[in-house]
Amino acid sequence: MKSSLVLPSLDRDSRVALLVLGIGALALLGLIALAGESPLRILAILIGEGFLNRAGIADSLVRSIPLTLAGLGVVLAFRAGVFNIGVEGQLLIGAALAVACAPILSPLPSALSLPLLLLAGTLGGAVWGGIAGFLKARFGANEIIATIMLNYIAIQMVSWLIRGPLQEASGIFPRSDKLANSLRLPILFDGTRLSAGLIVAALACVAVWFLVARSRYGYALTVTGKNPDAARYGGIRPGVIAFSVLCLSGALAGLAGIVEVSGLHGRLQEGFVGGIGITAIAVALLARLNPIWVPVAAFGFSGLYVGSDSVARLTEVPFPLVHVIEGMIVLAFLVLQILTMAKER
């Protein structure tokens, strides 16, 4: 009853948006049917394995640590209208710099060496983000292309490092030596892989929230993103904002990288980023660029990822479906935006 009352009051844009989304959802069901599976069964596995059983929740939490940190970085940049797509590269360079510093740090007492290790990762990410920031501020280079090119360069650099200067002493596999125990983030709960990185991520959330909601810098970011001309008029220099926010955004991605290495893998190895870069963007968008919602969105996407892994293992539906769903979620976010805009009008 109620829907028939609501629908006619929607304007044309909202109806088109909902129609596109509906067709998309049907297409998604069609894809699952194409793989010869029942959508209901897939949904049951996806939710059951990703969100509802103990092991699934633990795995989802493990994955949401780097996603939260990287997602916070994306939030900062996007708030300023700076599209940092370079999370992956910043994360890799952060992790690589920290692992390179590990031999110098490990003789120090743990209370000192672990924070310094995290700092090194943060710095590495900041430098990599800063390069794109410099190119944008100084030459007006489009940051989307710049950060993506830097991603590919970072992937090749790490590929070389783990076969060259940073390769394990035995020289067998393309990976670094394991970090000393004093440089590992401790495991929080026995029997899980959940590390103290969870605390780092929670602290980062509070810090970014404070920066965004309570500081002048955060205000400058938002104004620049919403109305660059007004910002310039108000004495905010867009170049300075672009450079600084890409450094900060990269710093958080770099922190995500070293937390992932120190808390989970213990060493630098190929492919440990596992699609975190692009998912972090979806996380930030779904959180509507609000730092408080980032961990929630990160947990949601992590559960989706863990659940999709089970789906691929247990059924005929291939794993890349997860990216189709992520893309649909981004489009759904846009539809939501159109609906709220229509309401405000």
Next chain:
Amino acid sequence: MDLMFLTGLLASGVRFAIPLLFAALGETIGQKSGVLNVGLEGIMLVGAFLAVAFSVATGSPWGGLLAAILGGAALGLLHGLFAVRLKVDQIVSGLALILLGLGLSGFGYRLVFAGQPSMRVPGFDRLDLGVLSDLPLLGPLLFSHHALAYLGILLAVGLWWIMTRTGLGLTIRAVGENPKAADSAGIDVDKVRMLCTIFGGAMAGIGGAYLSTAQLAGFVEDMVAGRGFIAIACVVFARWNPLGVLAVALIFGIADAAQIRLQPFFPQVPYQFFVTLPYVLALVALAGAARSSNLPAALTQPYRKS
């Protein structure tokens, strides 16, 4: 390094340039009309996959090409619906395309080809122009490419002519420069932008198809490897001029071919440094050419009638 090496390098540079050329030409037209599509990478992936799947299914690379064009146009239409019709953030809509392309191509590939041992993909054959193709040096360089390569070059010239010399080109440029004035002149701004965006999608689809059925023979997940983004860098570096796009795509193609062919000459340098060459080049190009007066004034700005 002798003459043979050089012609070999240039000829393979042309082959590497063609996928970039198609995607960048389409993006040029889209951007000229005021629509930025950062999702080329995703569209090229879908094009590459569809081309292989339908080449195998129909037994002809042209069947694959048609499927890639239709798939690319469909994704272009989706981008147009959100970016032009619904006027949301063009960049976010483009990001969704990247994810969708990555997912759809990977999903389709594992579904259709999983577990199959290497199969023969009916790819495009090199054109045999008889005497011309057998010419020493010039033959391999100019007269022995795939039909699509010549089509791409013709398109570059044709699009340049359309954009600079015809009323249609003027309409597209007006919509991207000053949509309000275009609207007053009776031009349907959204319709022009929509068509240009669909065209851009179809062209990116062709770029992907060339990659998987002419340059290589088969599909590998994530095989586009950033070429969609390099294509956007090409557009910027060429200052939105189709003939410039042809030149810049050739530079990138030759750089790509060079990094592969130079590796054996410098065994002491890690190969990863060579692989980064095109990406570094794109960064330098971006920094050098970003502030250009040719930038369409209304790029990324949706047009609302007031």
